[in-house]
Amino acid sequence: MPRTLKEIEAYLHAHIPIASAMEVQVVACGEKGVTLTAPLAANVNHRATVFGGSASAVAILAAWTWMHFSLRDADMNCRIVIQRNQMEYLLPIDGDFSVQCDGLSGPNFGKAVRTLRRYGKARATLTAKLLLKDKIVARFSGDYVAVLLA
């Protein structure tokens, strides 16, 4: 089970080839959230700004990464499925960007874990913000379902 940021990054790149193509780096991954970065060059569109599809995909990945590793750390072996998501694009992203997913609060995560133990399934809505330097350039929200595996 990957533990260091570099191991988590290698795990994402090995299992999700698009994460590798987007050159996603994991700069934080813990209880308090996940931060991923991605360079403009690998994610550019024909206007020299970040392609909306890349921005959206990195956000989806950040929220999934938080769910996946937080549940593993809680000894919950789950399949995590995205049900819906929305993105709001506020400003053009004309440089390397980062995605900060805060994860659930401690009490909400505890509640999700108890729901999983009791019903084998739990839902969570995760939000993330996309940043260019320290400016918020897009906002993400995604609904995920975790299903406990045997």
Add this chain to the structure above:
Amino acid sequence: MPRTLKEIEAYLHAHIPIASAMEVQVVACGEKGVTLTAPLAANVNHRATVFGGSASAVAILAAWTWMHFSLRDADMNCRIVIQRNQMEYLLPIDGDFSVQCDGLSGPNFGKAVRTLRRYGKARATLTAKLLLKDKIVARFSGDYVAVLLA
């Protein structure tokens, strides 16, 4: 200006490297809409189904492609910006998939072109469905703004 499906595909791959990494193919592009396909292998997640971020990115690309080439065909040189989008994931996508974006109806497209001529700016909401063989596996909706360039 690209004209054939292969030329449009080459344009997307040349200008949006992630389109190339996702191995997107253009199978239809015209007034009636755009259909893109993408293989499972290039877009897989750690569960051998399509990564939600790829599904979402191909849908964003399909709608953008329709806007871009439809406006070009109407002699409108525009910058097209995505403002928001949402995706609903209905079923796991465990194979090569396609995205069908219907584009705007003739009358609605005509209205958008007149708005662009008059105000230099027009908004459009485009929807797309994602298909695995002939089963709908996800739905996309995106709000785009076209800004007329000098």
